[in-house]
Amino acid sequence: MPDYKDELGRRLFYEDIGEGEPLVFIHPPGMGRKVFIEQHPLAKHYRLILPDLSGHGDSDVVNACPDLSFFAKEIKQLLDHLQLEKVVLVGYSCGGMISQEFALTYPSRLKALILSGGFPKVDTFGLQFEFFGGIRWVQKDAATLAWLLSKSHFRGKDFKYELREHMEKSDPSVWLSYYKHAQAYDCTSRLNELKMPLLLLYGEKEVWINHHSRFYHQCEDASLTLVDQAFHQIPATHPHIFNPAVHHFIQRKVSPA
Secondary structure, three states, X not given: OOEEEOOOOOEEEEEEEOOXXXXXXXXXOOOOHHHHHXXXXXXXXXXXXXXXXXXXXXXXXXXXXXXXXXXXXXXXXXXXXXXXXXXXXXXXXXXXXXXXXXXXXXXXXXXXXXXXXOOOEOOOHHHHHHHHHHHHHHHHHHHHXXXXXXXXXXXXXXXXXXXXXXXXXXXXXXXXXXXXXXXXXXXXXXXXXOXXXXXXXXXXXXXHHHHXXXXXXHOOOEEEEEEOOOOOOXXXXXXXXXXXXHHHHHHHHOOOO
């Protein structure tokens, strides 16, 4: 597994698999790159870059209290290291907030933006409740939260245990800071600046999250996929829908024949 080191020798780990159009995947707080295990088949068509953000998984802690702009800069540094001028950025849940911050700060580095369960701010009581619960669990018992989240994402014991063990490596202070800064984030007034093609994917059953799709009406080139009978975790629970949706979007908007 490759890594690169910053000027102080701290390491950022990432997976780099497949060839073709580069897709960079951004994970939610605490989860690390293992939450995208079911996206590995996309490597048949694309080059997949799956980093552990600093303080997560196998990466070193660079900043004990990072905000979203810090993580966006970290992704830019990774792209510079890999000599990738433009990529497709794929953000899941809170990872979509980092992805939006990256898209707004470095728009010239993106060919397209994909948000699974994305939101520009926490706008519903249900999502606010989830954030408060996550923050409390990290403070109280991060290992138990890792167990709960891994169980909610994967039914198969192999992937479930792999994600859980990976999450237990994440630094609780970084995990907590990620949660808190995402909870306070709000880019709604800037969404009209997103000019690149945008794909939004939501689980039909998670109404307190798919409610946020309304904010993206102001975006210039946005497409929406609503997954029937699905909750929030569609990259993990519905890869048979998520992966083809990503593939078709890229073929249509990024790499047309």
